[in-house]
Amino acid sequence: MKEISKLMGYRASIKVLDATLRDGGLVNDFRFSDDFVRALYLSNIRAGVDYMEFGYKGDKSMFDVEKFGPCKFCDDDYIRRIVGENNTDLKIAVMADVGRCDYKNDIHDRSDSPIDLVRVATYLHQIPTAVSMIEDAKSKGYEVSCNIMAISNARESDLQAALDILGQSPVDALYIVDSFGSLYPEQIARMVNIYKEFAEKYDKKLGIHAHNNQQLAFANTIEAVGDGVDWLDATYAGMGRGAGNCAMELLLGFLKNPKYNVYPAIQFIEEQMPAVREAGAVWGYDFQYMMTGLLNQHPRTAIEFTKQNRTDYSEFYKEILAQE
Amino acid sequence: MKEISKLMGYRASIKVLDATLRDGGLVNDFRFSDDFVRALYLSNIRAGVDYMEFGYKGDKSMFDVEKFGPCKFCDDDYIRRIVGENNTDLKIAVMADVGRCDYKNDIHDRSDSPIDLVRVATYLHQIPTAVSMIEDAKSKGYEVSCNIMAISNARESDLQAALDILGQSPVDALYIVDSFGSLYPEQIARMVNIYKEFAEKYDKKLGIHAHNNQQLAFANTIEAVGDGVDWLDATYAGMGRGAGNCAMELLLGFLKNPKYNVYPAIQFIEEQMPAVREAGAVWGYDFQYMMTGLLNQHPRTAIEFTKQNRTDYSEFYKEILAQE
Numbered sequence: 001m002k003e004i005s006k007l008m009g010y011r012a013s014i015k016v017l018d019a020t021l022r023d024g025g026l027v028n029d030f031r032f033s034d035d036f037v038r039a040l041y042l043s044n045i046r047a048g049v050d051y052m053e054f055g056y057k058g059d060k061s062m063f064d065v066e067k068f069g070p071c072k073f074c075d076d077d078y079i080r081r082i083v084g085e086n087n088t089d090l091k092i093a094v095m096a097d098v099g100r101c102d103y104k105n106d107i108h109d110r111s112d113s114p115i116d117l118v119r120v121a122t123y124l125h126q127i128p129t130a131v132s133m134i135e136d137a138k139s140k141g142y143e144v145s146c147n148i149m150a151i152s153n154a155r156e157s158d159l160q161a162a163l164d165i166l167g168q169s170p171v172d173a174l175y176i177v178d179s180f181g182s183l184y185p186e187q188i189a190r191m192v193n194i195y196k197e198f199a200e201k202y203d204k205k206l207g208i209h210a211h212n213n214q215q216l217a218f219a220n221t222i223e224a225v226g227d228g229v230d231w232l233d234a235t236y237a238g239m240g241r242g243a244g245n246c247a248m249e250l251l252l253g254f255l256k257n258p259k260y261n262v263y264p265a266i267q268f269i270e271e272q273m274p275a276v277r278e279a280g281a282v283w284g285y286d287f288q289y290m291m292t293g294l295l296n297q298h299p300r301t302a303i304e305f306t307k308q309n310r311t312d313y314s315e316f317y318k319e320i321l322a323q324e
Numbered sequence: 325m326k327e328i329s330k331l332m333g334y335r336a337s338i339k340v341l342d343a344t345l346r347d348g349g350l351v352n353d354f355r356f357s358d359d360f361v362r363a364l365y366l367s368n369i370r371a372g373v374d375y376m377e378f379g380y381k382g383d384k385s386m387f388d389v390e391k392f393g394p395c396k397f398c399d400d401d402y403i404r405r406i407v408g409e410n411n412t413d414l415k416i417a418v419m420a421d422v423g424r425c426d427y428k429n430d431i432h433d434r435s436d437s438p439i440d441l442v443r444v445a446t447y448l449h450q451i452p453t454a455v456s457m458i459e460d461a462k463s464k465g466y467e468v469s470c471n472i473m474a475i476s477n478a479r480e481s482d483l484q485a486a487l488d489i490l491g492q493s494p495v496d497a498l499y500i501v502d503s504f505g506s507l508y509p510e511q512i513a514r515m516v517n518i519y520k521e522f523a524e525k526y527d528k529k530l531g532i533h534a535h536n537n538q539q540l541a542f543a544n545t546i547e548a549v550g551d552g553v554d555w556l557d558a559t560y561a562g563m564g565r566g567a568g569n570c571a572m573e574l575l576l577g578f579l580k581n582p583k584y585n586v587y588p589a590i591q592f593i594e595e596q597m598p599a600v601r602e603a604g605a606v607w608g609y610d611f612q613y614m615m616t617g618l619l620n621q622h623p624r625t626a627i628e629f630t631k632q633n634r635t636d637y638s639e640f641y642k643e644i645l646a647q648e
Contacts, residue, residue, distance in 0.1 A: 185543060212539070216542065218538065250614060253614070262618070266611065267638045270635065294586070314587065314590045317587065
């Protein structure tokens with residue numbers, strides 16, 4: 001059981017990262033208006049959020065700039081249009097996907113960029129490329145984290161081997177990512193134990209990025225907080241792929257550090273989120289996502305089910321069972 | 325940390341109680357059609373659910389039978405109309421609220437009734453009446469549980485005194501009830517510790533009834549399972565007052581006892597729940613419920629906010645802060 005004094009007090013090393021534009025962008029092709037992004041930026045500053053992820057550094061030779069909003073690419077000029085010189089305590093983050101980012105060319109020296117943190121996202125079988133990207137970003141002056149995706153169906157020995165390699169890289173933080181929203185809090189606690197061994201050995205921070213397929217994104221995040229994880233991803237109104245993420249408003253309400261403030265998040269949601277939903281973005285807990293989470297499957301079938309406006313949940317369950 | 329063998333195996337003493345008609349009835353004035361109730365009964369049997377709560381034993385001198393559906397009163401004849409002699413493994417439960425139930429007259433001998441379990445619901449200041457109701461139901465041959473409501477703002481010493489009194493009563497199970505949806509899993513773990521002391525001393529079972537104001541109803545329920553709580557309340561699609569309850573489909577997916585089966589629950593939700601929503605019933609996580617949960621307040625203000633179709637969340641937050 002967690003110490004009650006730790007529940008009543010707070011840990012200054014905790015950092016909150018707003019991933020609304022990045023994970024949320026997956027449900028609206030990153031088509032956020034400048035007004036929305038600016039309001040989000042101001043809300044994050046007022047709420048005491050530590051990092052704001054603007055989106056992906058997508059490779060323009062792979063992704064058509066006509067088909068996505070600017071947060072798919074996160075050009076330095078685009079970010080500057082929103083944040084100017086960003087003379088605030090809020091740091092700017094971007095995600096760089098292994099295999100989908102021309103990192104050598106598209107990530108410039110930090111001294112020339114408004115970006116502070118590069119988040120390298122990798123699957124277990126891509127670790128050497130992830131290390132190359134980490135080294136590249138670090139040499140350019142950035143803080144760097146690494147998100148190992150889809151760990152819920154990885155063998156522990158593979159995960160340990162990956163963490164040992166990443167531990168020897170110059171990465172600052174290692175992220176536990178429950179891509180399928182399939183992990184229960186007890187499993188998060190075990191996962192943290194595995195990560196912690198390497199975090200302590202190599203002096204790295206730990207982070208968590210959760211999905212809400214089983215209504216556990218917030219629960220898994222605060223489980224991880226209690227286990228010593230410091231970097232916490234959340235999105236406003238839980239906006240994110242499929243069932244969405246840990247809701248920023250829940251997380252800010254939970255955290256005890258007086259620098260965090262839930263009220264700006266509530267205001268932002270009230271003022272900005274209805275238009276996003278009206279424009280057609282769909283996310284949040286629903287039965288189809290519960291089922292892929294339960295079966296520890298990628299949510300792509302549930303996303304397709306949602307797009308087709310299907311409601312034959314029992315038929316869907318039989319379909320995805322057949323894919324087991 | 326919970327033992328991994330316990331996560332992989334199962335505890336045969338766990339019981340699942342379907343509270344859809346009772347807690348869900350609070351959002352539609354208990355107006356469930358016989359077809360709905362019969363389908364729910366059959367679904368519970370197929371899903372391996374242990375108890376089905378039909379509703380309240382409401383006092384007809386207090387509540388107008390014209391203004392509520394039959395599940396507000398749970399006459400024996402009404403239940404029999406649905407379940408016949410109920411020659412199944414599914415037991416029938418009703419809730420008897422302290423001060424709102426003419427228990428001496430309206431609860432008949434078990435030998436004359438289709439009911440198996442009487443659930444006495446009480447606030448801390450009503451314990452002597454609760455004990456009288458427990459003794460009455462026990463003397464009539466029922467299994468009896470006691471739900472102590474609104475414990476999240478109770479002093480621990482008061483709660484301990486109540487548990488010591490209830491422990492000496494013939495009650496079978498003591499329920500942890502997070503009426504306001506304000507407790508975090510760590511607090512549930514501490515609450516279980518308090519209850520456990522008296523459960524062990526007096527040989528009682530423990531139960532949990534959670535609310536989803538902070539998206540923690542399922543998380544708190546499985547936290548309690550891991551801590552040794554055996555009787556678990558859930559409702560289909562989480563239907564219940566305000567933010568609703570622990571979702572049956574999540575709970576059945578989590579439990580490992582082969583007698584439980586999530587598929588009938590999915591079928592029931594698909595076939596029966598859309599009509600209930602179309603008839604006007606509103607429940608589930610929303611920001612106003614998050615806020616009352618966060619502030620450990622009764623959800624009545626959030627329910628009123630919902631009824632008025634208000635969406636000025638930040639104004640609402642200021643209103644309920646002013647009531648602190």
